[in-house]
Amino acid sequence: MRFLAVEKIDALLEALARSSSLWVPTVTEDSAGTVIFEAWEPGTAPVLDRFTTLSAKELLLPASEKIFSFAYNLSEGEESIEIEPSSREGGTTIFGTRACDAKAITVLDALFLQAPGEAYGDEQYRSRRLDLTVLTIACTTCDAACFCSSFENGPAEKAGSDVFLYPVEGGWLAEAITDRGRELTGGEPFADSGLEPPGLAVTRTVDIAGLQEKLLEIFSNIDFWQEATVKCLSCGYCTYTCPTCYCFNIFDEMRSDREGERLRGWDACMFSLYTRETSGHNPRPTIAHRYRNRINHKFSYYPANQGETLCTGCGRCIRGCPVGLDIRDVLAGVKEL
Amino acid sequence: MTTIAQTGMKATNPLVPEPATVTEVIVETGNIRTVRMRFDDPATMEDFTFLPGQIGQLGILGAGESTFAISSPPSQKEYFQFSVMKTGVVTSAIHELSAGDCVSVRAPMGCAFPTDDWKGRNIIVAGGGIGMAPLRSLFMYLLDHRDDYGELMLVYGARMPEDLCFEADRLAWEQRDDMKFISTIDNVCSGWDGCVGLVPSILEEEAPPPDNAVAITCGPPIMIKFTLQSLDRMGFREEQIYTTLERRMKCGIGLCGRCNVGAKYVCTDGPVFSLADLRELPDEL
Numbered sequence: 001m002r003f004l005a006v007e008k009i010d011a012l013l014e015a016l017a018r019s020s021s022l023w024v025p026t027v028t029e030d031s032a033g034t035v036i037f038e039a040w041e042p043g044t045a046p047v048l049d050r051f052t053t054l055s056a057k058e059l060l061l062p063a064s065e066k067i068f069s070f071a072y073n074l075s076e077g078e079e080s081i082e083i084e085p086s087s088r089e090g091g092t093t094i095f096g097t098r099a100c101d102a103k104a105i106t107v108l109d110a111l112f113l114q115a116p117g118e119a120y121g122d123e124q125y126r127s128r129r130l131d132l133t134v135l136t137i138a139c140t141t142c143d144a145a146c147f148c149s150s151f152e153n154g155p156a157e158k159a160g161s162d163v164f165l166y167p168v169e170g171g172w173l174a175e176a177i178t179d180r181g182r183e184l185t186g187g188e189p190f191a192d193s194g195l196e197p198p199g200l201a202v203t204r205t206v207d208i209a210g211l212q213e214k215l216l217e218i219f220s221n222i223d224f225w226q227e228a229t230v231k232c233l234s235c236g237y238c239t240y241t242c243p244t245c246y247c248f249n250i251f252d253e254m255r256s257d258r259e260g261e262r263l264r265g266w267d268a269c270m271f272s273l274y275t276r277e278t279s280g281h282n283p284r285p286t287i288a289h290r291y292r293n294r295i296n297h298k299f300s301y302y303p304a305n306q307g308e309t310l311c312t313g314c315g316r317c318i319r320g321c322p323v324g325l326d327i328r329d330v331l332a333g334v335k336e337l
Numbered sequence: 338m339t340t341i342a343q344t345g346m347k348a349t350n351p352l353v354p355e356p357a358t359v360t361e362v363i364v365e366t367g368n369i370r371t372v373r374m375r376f377d378d379p380a381t382m383e384d385f386t387f388l389p390g391q392i393g394q395l396g397i398l399g400a401g402e403s404t405f406a407i408s409s410p411p412s413q414k415e416y417f418q419f420s421v422m423k424t425g426v427v428t429s430a431i432h433e434l435s436a437g438d439c440v441s442v443r444a445p446m447g448c449a450f451p452t453d454d455w456k457g458r459n460i461i462v463a464g465g466g467i468g469m470a471p472l473r474s475l476f477m478y479l480l481d482h483r484d485d486y487g488e489l490m491l492v493y494g495a496r497m498p499e500d501l502c503f504e505a506d507r508l509a510w511e512q513r514d515d516m517k518f519i520s521t522i523d524n525v526c527s528g529w530d531g532c533v534g535l536v537p538s539i540l541e542e543e544a545p546p547p548d549n550a551v552a553i554t555c556g557p558p559i560m561i562k563f564t565l566q567s568l569d570r571m572g573f574r575e576e577q578i579y580t581t582l583e584r585r586m587k588c589g590i591g592l593c594g595r596c597n598v599g600a601k602y603v604c605t606d607g608p609v610f611s612l613a614d615l616r617e618l619p620d621e622l
Contacts, residue, residue: 067352070398072439080377081356081398081439085349111592120590120605123350216599219619247594250352250587252401260399264352267593275595277585278403278424281558283598283621293597293621301600 003193020091055243064265091131100314102160104243110306136161142201145315155200166197206328225288236268238317354441365502389475393444400430408470410477459487465556489516494536537567547572578612
């Protein structure tokens with residue numbers, strides 16, 4: 001493996017920022033003590049010893065983004081509209097994500113990178129994804145909310161990472177996962193090393209085997225879901241902080257009388273308006289219905305459609321839930337039914 | 338696997354619509370208008386093909402877009418149309434449209450009625466209210482391919498005579514002798530000398546035999562519920578019954594998440610489902 005000395009980190013970040021837009025986990029004046037991903041600039045201190053409050057999901061699916069801008073034109077008494085799709089240039093590098101969040105990117109790929117002609121993919125996601133480099137910090141410690149060990153590779157999951165960085169005395173051991181990773185770690189500021197990577201964290205686990213079918217079997221047991229969500233506020237924190245939740249809304253905003261933009265932004269399946277129809281009918285009228293759909297989407301529908309579990313065990317929905325709803329207890333409850 | 342139609346949609350980004358211009362607005366009822374339009378780009382208009390049952394996103398830039406069934410038949414190459422009930426922000430803006438106004442369209446989307454599988458069979462269509470919109474496209478398609486099908490029957494109901502859409506079509510259908518058309522209203526009312534009664538009751542009175550037949554229904558949920566019960570009593574099996582579902586939709590391409598029934602997305606796996614298909618899905622309509 002290669003080795004990155006702790007004093008060489010600025011040199012690495014400077015190099016990464018030269019060729020792409022570089023994002024690192026950090027604490028800012030506005031982040032109220034939480035660790036979030038910010039665009040790196042000289043002097044930014046990456047915070048690598050704490051789990052990030054938000055994943056880097058927004059670098060692929062921004063919280064809000066323009067789909068296109070439009071203008072109404074009047075020429076010789078005839079109205080016409082002009083539509084200008086949004087475009088972007090340049091690659092993105094994420095430094096300091098964790099294995100669960102890197103894996104989450106590949107989980108989203110299963111839907112958003114679907115090949116044209118087979119199903120619809122997402123062109124805005126695709127344009128960002130195909131120019132993305134991910135350097136992941138391996139987890140040697142975890143907290144009580146983490147549960148990635150429930151999934152096949154746990155903290156050793158390499159999917160989604162180009163480089164896997166193991167914290168060691170004086171720096172990081174670097175394992176190149178992809179060609180891009182080999183290219184990045186092949187030269188300076190990385191050096192050769194004979195060190196062995198450290199052991200990785202072992203998190204709490206929940207048994208997810210068989211949930212895909214089991215959740216369908218118990219679908220009509222709404223009493224279970226009512227009990228499971230009795231304290232849920234339907235606030236949407238779990239969906240916004242989830243690295244795999246991707247649902248979005250589409251809406252228009254006018255910039256002047258004749259010009260505006262169609263935008264899309266994160267939505268949340270925990271909100272009643274998400275599915276309420278114009279007639280007033282809502283197929284998922286209560287929190288229990290909505291939470292059931294959220295869990296089923298993650299552990300039954302998405303696996304059925306995309307072959308991936310829509311959860312990587314990052315634990316954010318547990319760590320930050322204002323009422324302490326623990327998805328692991330709910331899943332365990334499903335298994336016991 | 339969903340078949341992807343790129344016509345009328347930017348091949349590069351299916352969320353980006355094509356500009357279209359309204360050619361005509363028809364006032365159908367007190368709260369339903371049909372808006373006819375053409376894509377501004379002649380090549381897009383020429384290439385635009387779809388099948389009955391498919392849907393589109395009709396938008397007013399600045400107000401937003403909503404999902405509607407295409408209510409014109411594929412054979413109509415001069416224009417395509419949506420029939421829209423005024424209920425919310427976007428549909429209210431659509432009701433303000435007049436000829437010459439600009440709209441945005443993403444279409445076609447979703448799966449059509451499996452009309453090829455129905456060749457040689459008798460077709461019974463039961464529509465109610467605005468639920469007639471996709472069925473108009475379907476029925477006109479069946480008439481366009483009249484020789485491919487057996488007996489054709491259409492029962493179309495509304496609360497009051499003035500709630501019935503598609504007047505010109507109804508008059509034409511009444512004149513034809515190669516199909517049976519019954520329009521009905523819920524209650525007796527002065528000035529109406531036609532059929533009175535709910536769609537399911539009329540169906541049971543007419544009693545078309547289920548052998549070698551397919552029944553398609555679309556309308557208010559309560560009408561669908563009782564129509565399905567009637568069809569069951571008449572001996573129709575679940576595989577012989579089709580409907581088209583409504584859900585709140587945004588993207589129309591299976592990405593934004595909200596229109597699922599179980600693992601199926603109404604926008605891409607539907608909106609057309611057989612009753613047998615629906616029985617396989619979790620009960621969350």
